[in-house]
Amino acid sequence: MNSFASQVKQELSEINNLKDKSLVRSELLGYLITSERNEFTTENQYNINRYGKLLNNVGENDYSIVVKGNKFTIKPKRKIEVSEEIQTEEQFQALMRGSFLAKGSITNPKSSYHLEIIFSNPSNAQLVLSLLKKYSFEFSIVERNYKSVIYISSGDEISRFLAFIGANKSMLNFEETRVLKEVGNNVNRIVNFETANLNKTISSAVKQIEDIKFIKSKKKFNMLSEGEQELAELRLANPEVNLTTLGELAAPKLTKSGVAHRMANITKLAKELRK
Numbered sequence: 529m530n531s532f533a534s535q536v537k538q539e540l541s542e543i544n545n546l547k548d549k550s551l552v553r554s555e556l557l558g559y560l561i562t563s564e565r566n567e568f569t570t571e572n573q574y575n576i577n578r579y580g581k582l583l584n585n586v587g588e589n590d591y592s593i594v595v596k597g598n599k600f601t602i603k604p605k606r607k608i609e610v611s612e613e614i615q616t617e618e619q620f621q622a623l624m625r626g627s628f629l630a631k632g633s634i635t636n637p638k639s640s641y642h643l644e645i646i647f648s649n650p651s652n653a654q655l656v657l658s659l660l661k662k663y664s665f666e667f668s669i670v671e672r673n674y675k676s677v678i679y680i681s682s683g684d685e686i687s688r689f690l691a692f693i694g695a696n697k698s699m700l701n702f703e704e705t706r707v708l709k710e711v712g713n714n715v716n717r718i719v720n721f722e723t724a725n726l727n728k729t730i731s732s733a734v735k736q737i738e739d740i741k742f743i744k745s746k747k748k749f750n751m752l753s754e755g756e757q758e759l760a761e762l763r764l765a766n767p768e769v770n771l772t773t774l775g776e777l778a779a780p781k782l783t784k785s786g787v788a789h790r791m792a793n794i795t796k797l798a799k800e801l802r803k
Contacts, residue, residue, distance in 0.1 A: 532636040534572060536690065536698040540625055541578040543694050546585050553612040554619040556582040558626020560610060561652040562645065568630065569601040575629055576600040582626075586610065620659060625693040627656065634686070637705040643686045644679035646672075653678055665689060733767045736791055739798035740764060746801050756790045763791075 545551050559568060559579060568579050576593065579602055583591060591604040614620050631646040647653035653669060653676035660667050660678075666685060667678045680686055683706050690699035740760045743749055749757060762777050771791070775782035782790075 532698075532701075533632075533634045535701070536634055536695050537572055537629055537632075538574050539695050539698050540629055540693065541572075541574040543625070545622070546581060549585070550612065550619060551622040552582055552585045553610050554614060554622035555626035555629075556586060556608075557610045557612050557614075558623040558628075559630040560608060560626075561623075561649070561656070562627050562631040562647050564648045566607050567601055567603045569599055571598050571600070573600060576602060578629065583608070614659070617663070620663070621693055624656075624660075624689075628693055637683070637686075637702050640681075641683045641686055641706075642679060642681050643689060644677050647676045647678070650676045652676075663692070665692075730768070733763065733769075736763050736794065737767055739795050742798050743794070743801065748797070748801060751797060752794060753790075756793055759787065759790045760794055 556579075559582070568576070570576050570579075580591075580593070583589060583602070583604070588604060588608055590606065591602050594601045594603060612619070614623055627645050627647075632644065634643040635641065645656075647656070650671075657667055657669055657678055665680070665688070666682070667680050669676060669678050671677070680689065683702075687699055687702055687706070690696075690702060740763060743752070743760075749760070752760065759774070759778060759782075762774055766774060766777060769777075771787045772784045775784055775787040778787070
């Protein structure tokens with residue numbers, strides 16, 4: 529699991545709401561509906577501790593914890609069943625918090641935007657999907673390896689969902705990373721745009737200079753008007769500037785379209801001389 533996903537789950541695991549039995553049952557139910565197995569496995573100690581606290585809080589303390597490699601597994605001695613009708617927004621927030629802690633993941637926003645929760649039972653996935661829509665969350669669903677996965681890939685939706693399940697610090701970190709990333713993308717777009725324009729300017733200037741030098745080599749420079757000759761000399765002296773700047777160097781100043789018109793005449797003459 530990437531560091532950002534771990535950060536989110538650690539924050540959720542530290543939420544102090546265990547005095548409210550209704551929210552405890554709702555969160556525990558969120559864990560349980562993601563899997564059809566009667567045990568819970570995670571790589572994070574704080575997550576296994578959270579699940580253990582939820583079980584203890586509802587009187588389900590007959591379980592063992594097995595550590596194998598970097599994985600922790602809680603194995604209850606009997607099937608855990610929770611009966612809790614989800615009626616309030618707080619209860620649904622707790623349910624989604626439990627589901628995300630159990631089988632949720634989120635990509636590092638530095639690379640991409642994607643949050644998902646995996647359900648072993650398609651019916652549970654569809655039920656959660658319908659409840660999410662009531663709160664205007666636009667999750668999609670896909671089947672993967674015989675399991676149902678609900679997911680969102682919108683930065684706005686992910687940010688709102690993190691806040692909804694109580695990961696407020698992670699939401700702020702997500703937004704900060706997102707802003708910095710988008711600013712960086714905008715800067716890159718501007719740089720790429722300016723580079724493309726510069727390349728275009730240089731390419732055009734090279735062609736114009738070739739035409740001017742060719743006309744001079746044929747001793748036909750006097751076939752250009754006085755204004756065109758002046759512009760030609762300016763282009764030879766300023767090969768790096770664009771048409772707008774070239775027009776500002778002229779006396780009197782020329783508009784970009786005026787410069788383009790005179791350059792077109794120079795190009796036309798060079799083309800005729802090459803025949």
